[in-house]
Amino acid sequence: MPRAEEPELRLFVFHHSGGSHLAYRDWPSQFPAGWEVRCPDAPGRGPRDGRPASASTEALLDHHLRELDGELTGRYAFFGHSMGGMIAYELTRRLLDAGRTPPVWLGVSARGTLHPDGDAHRRHLLSDEELRGELAAMGGTPSIVLEHQELWELFAPTIRADLRISETWRTPPLAAPLPVPLSVFGGSRDKVAPPHRLEGWAAVCEHFLGLHLFDGGHFYFQDRLPEVAARIQREVRRATALTDRAAAAL
Numbered sequence: 001m002p003r004a005e006e007p008e009l010r011l012f013v014f015h016h017s018g019g020s021h022l023a024y025r026d027w028p029s030q031f032p033a034g035w036e037v038r039c040p041d042a043p044g045r046g047p048r049d050g051r052p053a054s055a056s057t058e059a060l061l062d063h064h065l066r067e068l069d070g071e072l073t074g075r076y077a078f079f080g081h082s083m084g085g086m087i088a089y090e091l092t093r094r095l096l097d098a099g100r101t102p103p104v105w106l107g108v109s110a111r112g113t114l115h116p117d118g119d120a121h122r123r124h125l126l127s128d129e130e131l132r133g134e135l136a137a138m139g140g141t142p143s144i145v146l147e148h149q150e151l152w153e154l155f156a157p158t159i160r161a162d163l164r165i166s167e168t169w170r171t172p173p174l175a176a177p178l179p180v181p182l183s184v185f186g187g188s189r190d191k192v193a194p195p196h197r198l199e200g201w202a203a204v205c206e207h208f209l210g211l212h213l214f215d216g217g218h219f220y221f222q223d224r225l226p227e228v229a230a231r232i233q234r235e236v237r238r239a240t241a242l243t244d245r246a247a248a249a250l
Helices: 057-071 083-097 128-138 143-147 149-167 199-204 225-249
Strands: 009-014 035-038 076-081 106-109 182-187 208-214
Touching: 009 057, 009 083, 009 225, 057 083, 076 083, 076 225, 083 106, 083 149, 128 143, 128 149, 143 149, 182 199, 182 225, 199 208, 208 225
Parallel strands: 009 035, 009 076, 076 106, 106 182, 182 208
Antiparallel strands: none
């Protein structure tokens, strides 16, 4: 059977804590027909997924590498929102450490610092009532999940497990800046990952393509998806131009 033709680009979009591909279901339609947009789920998403949520960053990275291994070929890019930004970054590091071809571009969205602050608010330790209030203020979690006790009890363990990973993340220092071009996205009114906490990403890569802010909070893209998607396309094209020039110079 002939092998299917490789897409122009595969874009992997990694979801936020407690999220799933459902929050990004409108994304594929916003990109060129030659792009394949994938929104992979972490384990434990919804009542039909009987697997428990990952208990650690390492387990979550192992899951994604197993699930995506055969698709990390050709030209591909990573974009991650909030916890997904952490996953996209760590997957890039793992691929580089393994001597594999990394993504041509890395997009980190609404992910504040490389290390959580020592006195940072730990949402995963809040009471149910407090956590529901925090999630309602952040947006991104369907109101039906927060308002109905049975649904909350179904989804709360996954939400807490994801938040624990996101809020206790530690990563070894880099031996050298990442060779992958990197762009950072955020909401101008985000109280979870305010703009001043996004600036540190410039130090982790050889080619920092800039900080791109959009009017809105932590889930700024919900009301501005066409604008955000257009910016992602421009950033990927900038990154691939850098990569192509570097390859031509060898």
